[in-house]
Amino acid sequence: MARTADPSMRSAIMQAARACFAEKGYNATRMNDIAVRAGVAVGTIYRYFKTKEAVCGAFADVSNERILQESLPLLDEGRFFVALDRSTRMTLQIMREELDTYKLAYLMIGFGPYTDFKPSDVSVAMLERFSQSIRARIATGECRPCDPFVTLQLVANLIERTFVSYLLLGAGDIGEIEDAMISFIQHALAVPP
Amino acid sequence: MARTADPSMRSAIMQAARACFAEKGYNATRMNDIAVRAGVAVGTIYRYFKTKEAVCGAFADVSNERILQESLPLLDEGRFFVALDRSTRMTLQIMREELDTYKLAYLMIGFGPYTDFKPSDVSVAMLERFSQSIRARIATGECRPCDPFVTLQLVANLIERTFVSYLLLGAGDIGEIEDAMISFIQHALAVPP
Amino acid sequence: MARTADPSMRSAIMQAARACFAEKGYNATRMNDIAVRAGVAVGTIYRYFKTKEAVCGAFADVSNERILQESLPLLDEGRFFVALDRSTRMTLQIMREELDTYKLAYLMIGFGPYTDFKPSDVSVAMLERFSQSIRARIATGECRPCDPFVTLQLVANLIERTFVSYLLLGAGDIGEIEDAMISFIQHALAVPP
Amino acid sequence: MARTADPSMRSAIMQAARACFAEKGYNATRMNDIAVRAGVAVGTIYRYFKTKEAVCGAFADVSNERILQESLPLLDEGRFFVALDRSTRMTLQIMREELDTYKLAYLMIGFGPYTDFKPSDVSVAMLERFSQSIRARIATGECRPCDPFVTLQLVANLIERTFVSYLLLGAGDIGEIEDAMISFIQHALAVPP
DNA sequence: GATGAATGAGTCTTCATTCAT
DNA sequence: TATGAATGAAGACTCATTCAT
Numbered sequence: 001m002a003r004t005a006d007p008s009m010r011s012a013i014m015q016a017a018r019a020c021f022a023e024k025g026y027n028a029t030r031m032n033d034i035a036v037r038a039g040v041a042v043g044t045i046y047r048y049f050k051t052k053e054a055v056c057g058a059f060a061d062v063s064n065e066r067i068l069q070e071s072l073p074l075l076d077e078g079r080f081f082v083a084l085d086r087s088t089r090m091t092l093q094i095m096r097e098e099l100d101t102y103k104l105a106y107l108m109i110g111f112g113p114y115t116d117f118k119p120s121d122v123s124v125a126m127l128e129r130f131s132q133s134i135r136a137r138i139a140t141g142e143c144r145p146c147d148p149f150v151t152l153q154l155v156a157n158l159i160e161r162t163f164v165s166y167l168l169l170g171a172g173d174i175g176e177i178e179d180a181m182i183s184f185i186q187h188a189l190a191v192p193p
Numbered sequence: 194m195a196r197t198a199d200p201s202m203r204s205a206i207m208q209a210a211r212a213c214f215a216e217k218g219y220n221a222t223r224m225n226d227i228a229v230r231a232g233v234a235v236g237t238i239y240r241y242f243k244t245k246e247a248v249c250g251a252f253a254d255v256s257n258e259r260i261l262q263e264s265l266p267l268l269d270e271g272r273f274f275v276a277l278d279r280s281t282r283m284t285l286q287i288m289r290e291e292l293d294t295y296k297l298a299y300l301m302i303g304f305g306p307y308t309d310f311k312p313s314d315v316s317v318a319m320l321e322r323f324s325q326s327i328r329a330r331i332a333t334g335e336c337r338p339c340d341p342f343v344t345l346q347l348v349a350n351l352i353e354r355t356f357v358s359y360l361l362l363g364a365g366d367i368g369e370i371e372d373a374m375i376s377f378i379q380h381a382l383a384v385p386p
Numbered sequence: 387m388a389r390t391a392d393p394s395m396r397s398a399i400m401q402a403a404r405a406c407f408a409e410k411g412y413n414a415t416r417m418n419d420i421a422v423r424a425g426v427a428v429g430t431i432y433r434y435f436k437t438k439e440a441v442c443g444a445f446a447d448v449s450n451e452r453i454l455q456e457s458l459p460l461l462d463e464g465r466f467f468v469a470l471d472r473s474t475r476m477t478l479q480i481m482r483e484e485l486d487t488y489k490l491a492y493l494m495i496g497f498g499p500y501t502d503f504k505p506s507d508v509s510v511a512m513l514e515r516f517s518q519s520i521r522a523r524i525a526t527g528e529c530r531p532c533d534p535f536v537t538l539q540l541v542a543n544l545i546e547r548t549f550v551s552y553l554l555l556g557a558g559d560i561g562e563i564e565d566a567m568i569s570f571i572q573h574a575l576a577v578p579p
Numbered sequence: 580m581a582r583t584a585d586p587s588m589r590s591a592i593m594q595a596a597r598a599c600f601a602e603k604g605y606n607a608t609r610m611n612d613i614a615v616r617a618g619v620a621v622g623t624i625y626r627y628f629k630t631k632e633a634v635c636g637a638f639a640d641v642s643n644e645r646i647l648q649e650s651l652p653l654l655d656e657g658r659f660f661v662a663l664d665r666s667t668r669m670t671l672q673i674m675r676e677e678l679d680t681y682k683l684a685y686l687m688i689g690f691g692p693y694t695d696f697k698p699s700d701v702s703v704a705m706l707e708r709f710s711q712s713i714r715a716r717i718a719t720g721e722c723r724p725c726d727p728f729v730t731l732q733l734v735a736n737l738i739e740r741t742f743v744s745y746l747l748l749g750a751g752d753i754g755e756i757e758d759a760m761i762s763f764i765q766h767a768l769a770v771p772p
Numbered sequence: 773g774a775t776g777a778a779t780g781a782g783t784c785t786t787c788a789t790t791c792a793t
Numbered sequence: 794t795a796t797g798a799a800t801g802a803a804g805a806c807t808c809a810t811t812c813a814t
Contacts, residue, residue, distance in 0.1 A: 004793070004797095004798080005790095005797085005798060006798085008357060009798095009799095026220075027220060030782095030783070030784085031783075031784060031785080032784095035801095039802085040799075041798065041799060041800045041801055042784090042785085042800085042801065043785090043786080043787080043800055044798080044799055044801095045786070046784095046786080046808095047798070048800075051784080051785085052783095052785090057302060062788085066314070070270060129810070130260065144380060146376070146377075147373055150369075150370045150373045151373060151377060152369070153355070153358070154351060154355060154370070154373065154374055154377050157350075157351055157354035157355045158347060158350055158351040158354070158801060160354060161350035161351070161353060161354035162346070162347060162350045164345070165350060171780070176343075177343045177346070177347070180339065180343045180344060180347065181347055183339070184339075184344060184347050184382075185381070186336060186383045187381045188377045188378070188380045188381035189377075189380070198774090223807095223808065223809085224808075224809060224810085225776095225808080225809095228776090233774080233775090234774060234776055235775085235776065235810085236774065236775055236776065236810090236811080236812085237773085237776095239809095239810070239811080240773075244809080244810085245808095245809065245810095306785070338785080358787040367799090375782055390795095396791065412606075413605075413606060415788085416786095416788085417787075417788060418787080418788095418797095420699075421797090426795080426796090427795060427796040427797055428788090428796085428797065429789090429790080429791085429795065429796055429797060430794085430795055430796070430797095431796075432788095432789070432790080433795080437788080437789085438787095438789090478654070486785085529774065530766065532759065532763075533759055535741045536756045536759045537759060537763065539743060539744070539756070540737060540756070540760055540763050543641060543737055543740035543741045543744060544733060544734075544736055544737040546738070547736035547739060547740035548732070548733060548736045548739070548741060551732070551736060558603065562729075563733070564730045566725065566726055566729045566733065567728060567733055569725070570617070570725075570730065570733050570767045570768075571724065571767070571769070572695070573761075573767045574764070574766045574767035575766070583776095583777080583813090583814070584776085584777060584778095585777085588777095588778095608791080609803095609804070609805085610804075610805060610806080611777070611804085611805095614780095619778075619779085620778065621779085621805090621806080622777045622779055622780060622807080622808080623778055623779070623780095625805095625806070625807080626778075630805080630806085631804095631805065631806090652795085686785065748784055765791070
């Protein structure tokens, strides 16, 4: 048999690409940069991705899995007003840790004609899972009546854009306005205690 | 060299560039595309802009002047709860009309290393002007106590990101969630009537 | 290294290569195409041939054996005028059946610097064998006096080039001009009956 | 006005390309080789030709104009038997002088899938012009009855292929068999004097 | 000043070849 | 021995920029 295909190679290349794109942007990243960083030859990248664009495109459904797994449960625990606080903080924490992923996602917005960009299924799934949590809180009267799906989009937009302003676009340390943002969300959603 | 002679030609080139960038993205736009659209020769662009990046950079201070002129006054008129509604709707309307401008602003995010991007002075000026309006509402007790500047950033982020999702990224017609967003903002800021 | 082990594999590879080259030309044929067609792995080709050029080079002595075996005897049978007809028709028939072989031979002409191409020994041998046949016909007075070797080259050139025009280059069905060609050769060589 | 387009540049590039292709073959010729030989930059070639293949393709209707202008008239002068001699010698002389052109034409045969190759209009036109000459000779009884168009194809094939064997493929000096070829053609066509 | 033909450095991509398994 | 994943040199092509007119 031949040298066996290393199943981790595709993701190793993606990880290298993510780092390069996040560091220098799509344009300034050379296929060779990715290859060097991944510790493979240029040609190898092309066994796994048809073009440079395809490498970037592979990040389209960048996973929000961690937010789903770690932030969501917090939304169900304890009083809603407090749960919003905890869940939001955890979300920001995860985003901070996955900085490159979010840099990349934003990078991709500017990447081509906008029509190419579609919110990934994962995000929609995430919103739907969160929706159930909100629905329950509405039922208990802790959350003001609203369309949970739409409202969660608004919250997600708010968090994401603020995160981007601060951590990606260098407006400062997000910690400075974290409290204000949480308070904003709490008042927008929760019936004050 | 730059800012030479005919200032109307400079802005004609910028307008052509904005349209091209918005249509195809920065990467896919050729200097020649801009030239053709502007009805000039490629060489001419170089009398007004040093490089292609410089053409894009000229949009950095993309004007929020209309929002300042048209949305802000509405925030001061009538009851705060209602004023928020009117002002937000007007803001969205302006953004809809200036679609290319916002496309471009988002395009620039993905443009290069993120550190290059700085929120424009105009935006800061805008937030400061709005802040005074909020401060007055806090004084009258119509707005819950908060740091006006930070809070307005949050509102701006929420509106902008939601606008982008819907109008630029094609998630649907923003009209569908306009009411929900306004309600969200009202509850986040205003002491309910 | 070369001519290793299984000789049937070597010829299987050559057959696959011939088909590929004839179909797509030398340039457009990938080593992988040949491998797939031969049902072996790319690496295997390299156990039998040092390089891609070597695969092509192996066709240099493309066999004219069939023409020798099947067309030549016809040239000796019966009256020369008629023999020319039968022998030429048989030659064309064989060429038709060995289309790929001739495609390949022509392909090789365009292959590299022309100096690389040498008429194969087999062809020379063929011409020499035919020469004897012609010499005999000159002796009987059926063929006009000429240098048999040179004259046969001319006949071969005529047949080959015409065959190529019609069957390879798609000028039409060679049957349309087969009679004219035979008549042409008959008049050029034979003393009319 | 800008630097004016040099109308001779396209043909200068083609001439350089012809020389390179004839010298090293299509494969071994680099776009840069052509550029250097033509005394232009690589990019300039691409203003006149879309691809490397296109440069080669531009030779498809390589002109037989000289043969038409210089060999044809000889076919009408004097007795047919002699005219065939003179016309053929002139044709070979022209081909000798236009060696690169013919090298290229043969090179192109091996270039791609054969179906792409079409005899150029010029060639067909040439055959048709020659046909009239032959028709006249048939009328006078100097040429044996035949389909002039088809027969001329045969003659052209014979000359071309023999020329290629000798001058391009290095079988020797065509002068060695020139007499034999002319005699061959004379007997094939002309009623002996 | 305006033009647009020419430039050529820079990069993505290909694919013959190698070699660990 | 056969395999085919990995390699990386090599080259076609692009396109921002220049500059002769």
